[in-house]
Amino acid sequence: MGVLLQNETAGRGRTSATLPWGAAHGDETLDAAALRIARAALGTTPTWMDQIGAFGDGNGHPGSADLSVAFVGVVPPGTEPPNEDDARWAPLGSLPSVSSRHRTIAGAAFDTLRSRLERYPVAFRLLPATFTLSELQHTYELLLSRKLHKASFRRALQTAGLVQATGEWRSEGRGRPAQLFRYAPKKKKGPTRGIRF
Amino acid sequence: MGVLLQNETAGRGRTSATLPWGAAHGDETLDAAALRIARAALGTTPTWMDQIGAFGDGNGHPGSADLSVAFVGVVPPGTEPPNEDDARWAPLGSLPSVSSRHRTIAGAAFDTLRSRLERYPVAFRLLPATFTLSELQHTYELLLSRKLHKASFRRALQTAGLVQATGEWRSEGRGRPAQLFRYAPKKKKGPTRGIRF
């Protein structure tokens, strides 16, 4: 679980880190601009993106663009940026030398991702095409920041009908090999769950 | 369930309707600007506000501010804008002569409100200080766009411990009078509910 940071030379040889950013062109939508910037920083297309929101603290001078429209995107693990000098993955917990606004945005990105997770199966976009159920569970545990019970997790997944067994097995070092699954949602009508206050 | 629209004179005596809007001052935060604009249009302070997001379709000329940062706010029913010539409530279903972006924003506002509802008790901000349980249920049904079962709704509310009976009763015409309640949440820890895919 990392955040992609870019190195910037801020004059006199000093470097600082920022989230990937850029200005929107005059004739493109916000989503298109975000996708373009993400691709440029990452070298590949994110498997999922969504807008977080607009951030502005009012500290800008008139005339300067004191407004950031932030987006979140995710990629499967192992994705590396094209050149390590310009961009690198940083752990979410410790973002070194990042402006306070970018720190706020990174936190909000995590919140947005988590809230989307409870409504759409975003977690699968964070995994390769085939994955083990333990990997899926660990992804959910990372995003939700809490441990999940193995049997309950698998039963809920079975009920939701979102994955399909491939028949392949992968040995992960020690222990019994795990079966690989792929994301294959069946359009099922959830019968409108209960209300939560 | 209405949307506050403002009348604007668009030259040559033609009028069009827009969502309340305004430019942000250089030295105020986005939230402060939204609050200021909402107060000006409404005559009173919304009981709840939150950002929806940024909207821009790339159709603007360079130099013009082709970006809208939208907010939702709610007020109890019966709130009337100061003068009916400038602003009025329009039903959400039929927004006459509103630009496509503002139509998009109005729809997104409803979605944002609904998604916040499932996480925070926003519905109470749409009601007066005291209300009947049926009014509360109807508010939830409006926001969720589905019927709720009366007994289940009240049981869930009881469990959540969010309301307090006032002891007052109100006769609503026909039928048995309904007891009035007030919003009085007790800090209770929900023991981390199950997972939903």
Added chain:
DNA sequence: CCAAAAGTGTTGGTTCTACACCCATGG
């Protein structure tokens, strides 16, 4: 054999939904 990780069955408690019913009021 042993440790480790995958995968499954069962059980008891909680929560939800739907039904049925009683209560109080206006007409």
Added chain:
DNA sequence: CCATGGGTGTAGAACCAACACTTTTGG
């Protein structure tokens, strides 16, 4: 009395968390 809406009890189903257990690999 009756229609209407408020308010409550209960039973069956669905759900969930925890435990216990078996299976299969590497060392």
